[in-house]
Amino acid sequence: MGCDGGTIPRRSELVKIKKKPETKDKTSHLIFQWRYCNISQQLLQRPIVTCGLGKLYNKSSIIEAIINKESIPNHIRTLKDTVELNLTNNPEFHEDNRTEIETSPFICSVTGLEMSGKFRFVALWSCGCVFSERALKEVNMKTCPKCLKSFHEMDVVILNPSGEDMKNMVNRMELRKKRKKRRLHEKNAEIQNKKIKDI
Template structure:
């Protein structure tokens, strides 16, 4: 049997036993749920959001999934738009570091408990504030102590709860959605009832200084005396004619006429005339004019 040398075999070495199922580490599973996105199973990144069932997501992952228009997994099938998620207002843990696996990245804003899964945490759907369930039980009023926003029992969402908590959150989510739909219908009915009342209001004519008899005596303009609207091209041609007439009559605008020449202008100097090609000095030279000089053509 190969047991020479004085070795004593054990029973599990000789008899095949059934393998026991692997036991999950509850602590590691708990930390994984609180530090990873429920949609992509990647590490949570700010901004962090929650759904109506209390699961945590990275907002960027939800937006990418909605833009791609791919069907959501069964666990996230209730998320159909950004209205089905809520941004969370989390309080950072000052003693947390990215390389530390013991401390949680967030804590309760009221009593300082770590948000690691050891303590139950809740969030309010109205404002998104997050604190521990122990702190919520100590609050006697239905007003958030962080941002002073009123809330009801249906707005309290348990984060990463068990199966019973998820069923309760589902009923609260359905009741909250029904309440929002009813509020929208009431707003539409109010708008429809206000429009006819404003349209049937009496119209008051503006008061005039003239008496009604004087108004009746004023002659109405006849259609024959109304000015005819001319063609735009005709108006432009008429403007050009007016400008040319003004140039001919104004002595300061004589240079704009076609028959004007610098050579025959008595007020122009010889230096000014020499610039132009009509000057006598330009008629005798063989090369190009100095203003339009080009070495390639000289």
């Protein structure tokens, strides 16, 4: 790596060099985003789910909020508006590291990167598997690197997105809703056809 051999540094490398050290506020924000449930503010504990917008929640907190009709984000009406995550434990993590951002409870099983907010992580809506975005880009697959189930681009949910990523997640959520409606419509049509044939 480097410029002496005539190679052009990639943007990500330049960004890394210029990056300032994390401030205390930024660190606590990252810890809140990646370690705590977005609605109950309790520590994230399995089973953990994400919504179409890539926020993290304890499944139990979502169920409780739905049953008790507590305030919950508009885009979550039923448990079907979330997906349970298939996360990979970080063997290096200990409970003592709970408030440190450097060591995350979860890692990407493909690249070994830690899920701490430093690198983009994604979940697949189709199977719930979680890994770093880099893992997806490196292999350029159409099947999940963890469980081998096929997926569509609209199934890729960036976890804790911001800015442009958030806009994309809103779009993908809408696309998935349309796909769901279309599939339901197709299924109903199939049932109708079968009924006609049976007469």
